[in-house]
Amino acid sequence: MDKKQPVVAFLGPRASYTHQAAQSVFPPESHTLTPLMSIADCFAAVQNDKASYSVVPFENSSNGAVVFTLDLLADIQGLCGDVVVTGEIYLPVHHCLVGRVSGGEGGGTQAQSVSGSHDATGLLEKEPTESQQPHVRPTHDLSHIKKLYSHPQAWGQCKRFLSTHLKGIEQIDASSTSRAAELVAEDTTGTTAAISSKLAAEMSSLSVLADSIEDFEGNSTRFFILQRRDAVSPPPRQRSTPQTSQSDPQTQPPPEEASPAPAYKSLLSFTVSHTIPGALQRSLGAFNNHGINLTSINTRPSGEAAWHYIFLVEFEGRKGEGKVDEALKELEGAARGWRWLGSWEAWRGGREGWDSVFEQ
Amino acid sequence: MDKKQPVVAFLGPRASYTHQAAQSVFPPESHTLTPLMSIADCFAAVQNDKASYSVVPFENSSNGAVVFTLDLLADIQGLCGDVVVTGEIYLPVHHCLVGRVSGGEGGGTQAQSVSGSHDATGLLEKEPTESQQPHVRPTHDLSHIKKLYSHPQAWGQCKRFLSTHLKGIEQIDASSTSRAAELVAEDTTGTTAAISSKLAAEMSSLSVLADSIEDFEGNSTRFFILQRRDAVSPPPRQRSTPQTSQSDPQTQPPPEEASPAPAYKSLLSFTVSHTIPGALQRSLGAFNNHGINLTSINTRPSGEAAWHYIFLVEFEGRKGEGKVDEALKELEGAARGWRWLGSWEAWRGGREGWDSVFEQ
Numbered sequence: 001m002d003k004k005q006p007v008v009a010f011l012g013p014r015a016s017y018t019h020q021a022a023q024s025v026f027p028p029e030s031h032t033l034t035p036l037m038s039i040a041d042c043f044a045a046v047q048n049d050k051a052s053y054s055v056v057p058f059e060n061s062s063n064g065a066v067v068f069t070l071d072l073l074a075d076i077q078g079l080c081g082d083v084v085v086t087g088e089i090y091l092p093v094h095h096c097l098v099g100r101v102s103g104g105e106g107g108g109t110q111a112q113s114v115s116g117s118h119d120a121t122g123l124l125e126k127e128p129t130e131s132q133q134p135h136v137r138p139t140h141d142l143s144h145i146k147k148l149y150s151h152p153q154a155w156g157q158c159k160r161f162l163s164t165h166l167k168g169i170e171q172i173d174a175s176s177t178s179r180a181a182e183l184v185a186e187d188t189t190g191t192t193a194a195i196s197s198k199l200a201a202e203m204s205s206l207s208v209l210a211d212s213i214e215d216f217e218g219n220s221t222r223f224f225i226l227q228r229r230d231a232v233s234p235p236p237r238q239r240s241t242p243q244t245s246q247s248d249p250q251t252q253p254p255p256e257e258a259s260p261a262p263a264y265k266s267l268l269s270f271t272v273s274h275t276i277p278g279a280l281q282r283s284l285g286a287f288n289n290h291g292i293n294l295t296s297i298n299t300r301p302s303g304e305a306a307w308h309y310i311f312l313v314e315f316e317g318r319k320g321e322g323k324v325d326e327a328l329k330e331l332e333g334a335a336r337g338w339r340w341l342g343s344w345e346a347w348r349g350g351r352e353g354w355d356s357v358f359e360q
Numbered sequence: 361m362d363k364k365q366p367v368v369a370f371l372g373p374r375a376s377y378t379h380q381a382a383q384s385v386f387p388p389e390s391h392t393l394t395p396l397m398s399i400a401d402c403f404a405a406v407q408n409d410k411a412s413y414s415v416v417p418f419e420n421s422s423n424g425a426v427v428f429t430l431d432l433l434a435d436i437q438g439l440c441g442d443v444v445v446t447g448e449i450y451l452p453v454h455h456c457l458v459g460r461v462s463g464g465e466g467g468g469t470q471a472q473s474v475s476g477s478h479d480a481t482g483l484l485e486k487e488p489t490e491s492q493q494p495h496v497r498p499t500h501d502l503s504h505i506k507k508l509y510s511h512p513q514a515w516g517q518c519k520r521f522l523s524t525h526l527k528g529i530e531q532i533d534a535s536s537t538s539r540a541a542e543l544v545a546e547d548t549t550g551t552t553a554a555i556s557s558k559l560a561a562e563m564s565s566l567s568v569l570a571d572s573i574e575d576f577e578g579n580s581t582r583f584f585i586l587q588r589r590d591a592v593s594p595p596p597r598q599r600s601t602p603q604t605s606q607s608d609p610q611t612q613p614p615p616e617e618a619s620p621a622p623a624y625k626s627l628l629s630f631t632v633s634h635t636i637p638g639a640l641q642r643s644l645g646a647f648n649n650h651g652i653n654l655t656s657i658n659t660r661p662s663g664e665a666a667w668h669y670i671f672l673v674e675f676e677g678r679k680g681e682g683k684v685d686e687a688l689k690e691l692e693g694a695a696r697g698w699r700w701l702g703s704w705e706a707w708r709g710g711r712e713g714w715d716s717v718f719e720q
Contacts, residue, residue, distance in 0.1 A: 062666070064661050077519075078492075216665065280657075284644055285648060288644075288645060293637045293641075294640050296669075297640075297657055298659060300424050301422055307421050
């Protein structure tokens with residue numbers, strides 16, 4: 001290992017989606033890519049100057065924000081106050097159902113439901129509607145599958161497939177989708193399956209029983225690149241198309257970019273007084289009054305006391321632009337406190353296919 | 361069972377926190393309280409007229425909003441469009457570490473960390489800060505504990521205790537804290553423990569190894585009472601103090617009520633155009649322009665397409681009040697679409713102790 005290479009920490013294990021995202025921006029030949037076991041570890045590595053960069057998941061298009069990342073950005077525990085966001089990566093996420101092919105006949109037989117005893121109360125009455133139907137069918141028989149492993153985020157992204165083809169099958173959380181595939185590979189009965197990437201299936205010598213089982217065809221995850229506040233330098237190749245998606249039209253910028261693409265995005269957190277009515281609106285109004293476009297708002301408990309919140313707001317623009325500086329001045333008077341969490345150049349992944357996926 | 365009694369569904373199993381919340385408002389002698397296995401089932405029971413009311417968790421003061429409840433209120437799957445919120449319940453949540461008392465010496469010995477191998481990368485450097493210290497110590501030895509069971513929400517509410525006294529111990533998700541206690545009771549080795557309520561520990565004949573291990577002393581959960589839109593009648597005893605907290609000063613209204621208590625709160629969801637910059641601000645501005653106080657904002661993927669969001673906004677007031685009606689008219693012009701999700705009388709649990717907990 002070349003000691004002079006910058007260290008890039010990422011949420012592991014190897015072959016995770018975050019690993020794929022990190023590789024798309026940081027060439028492994030000139031960076032020391034290092035898997036860590038938790039998002040908190042990735043923040044700590046940057047905070048404590050053990051890594052130049054960390055790559056962590058921020059939100060998934062089907063499943064929403066990653067709460068652990070929100071709480072670490074809000075620095076609720078007071079452990080990573082020097083960490084800022086300096087880049088973003090969008091990566092298409094195609095989940096597969098992976099496991100052993102059964103000895104029986106193949107061809108998309110629906111797994112037997114074992115959820116009959118679930119409704120002992122007689123209160124339930126469910127008929128799947130058209131909007132719930134998954135857009136793919138299994139390529140192999142699933143009737144031998146008795147147990148599923150995956151990361152909790154994946155259950156939320158594959159609800160339709162699971163409720164149609166694996167209804168009532170026990171779901172066991174694993175620390176990552178790659179780890180889920182390993183657990184299935186270790187199981188000698190052949191009756192377990194995992195939701196993971198195709199890459200993880202290959203690494204664990206498992207078969208793909210169903211491909212692209214995510215609910216939405218545009219399913220993708222957005223990652224943040226983190227650096228220390230006092231060591232900010234633009235991440236390399238920030239504007240290039242990632243290696244993993246050159247042939248994949250589903251690495252897109254977010255739909256806000258239908259209007260001319262904003263050059264920069266920024267993130268900050270703020271808290272408001274609980275005794276002054278309207279404090280939240282006045283804080284948000286600071287952006288509106290200066291024509292700044294908000295791209296996301298997230299609310300989390302602030303950790304100060306019960307029912308106190310911290311708000312994370314993302315917007316177009318960066319410090320030094322007149323209207324942003326003026327909005328910050330107005331925010332200063334409206335919020336109880338606020339903290340700058342970084343600016344970065346908006347992702348410009350491949351645009352092919354963009355309109356067909358995002359137009360309504 | 362008296363067939364004429366209204367059916368009240370709640371997120372089970374029996375002895376769950378939601379059960380305690382439901383009992384505090386719906387007297388079991390005049391209601392048929394029925395546990396269901398998931399929050400989705402609770403919504404479906406009301407939607408399909410199988411239950412008059414359902415009680416579901418909405419947010420916890422330490423851990424934030426319950427994503428499943430948000431998504432069902434937003435009706436992303438199109439299955440429960442007739443369900444509205446007609447009441448709220450605040451319940452103090454005291455988590456206990458429960459299990460078997462070890463044969464060894466008692467007295468708060470710290471469990472041995474098994475996380476040493478975790479940092480094979482050498483990138484980590486963590487020193488616990490004062491703000492991370494838990495506010496209680498175990499009342500029994502924990503060195504025999506090798507495995508923990510609990511509901512995922514509980515891990516997030518007890519981070520400080522776990523990282524101090526049970527660092528690196530394997531955490532296994534259970535479907536509820538009550539179920540976690542049952543799993544520990546079934547384990548004959550005596551080396552597992554659960555995070556659950558004291559009530560669940562008693563029902564499973566387990567000992568309390570540490571009491572009130574939640575990070576924040578005011579830890580409490582807010583529940584919503586659901587009804588069908590076309591069958592709204594105020595839930596009974598909505599304004600009474602719950603049975604479980606008469607002696608507990610920690611059932612408080614939220615801090616917004618430092619100013620004169622609002623009589624009503626309301627909830628609605630809206631989506632915005634992705635091609636019109638500023639659409640989100642203009643939608644939020646509809647409330648600001650008419651002096652309506654927002655009490656929460658939550659953002660979730662809308663389910664329509666990747667990176668499309670739905671916003672859930674809660675505010676003081678109700679339909680029929682002039683300023684609310686005017687704000688709705690303005691929202692109509694600013695949002696792409698919006699949906700009314702109910703009004704209810706704000707919770708008025710015991711106020712004693714309120715200032716000492718919420719004042720900063």
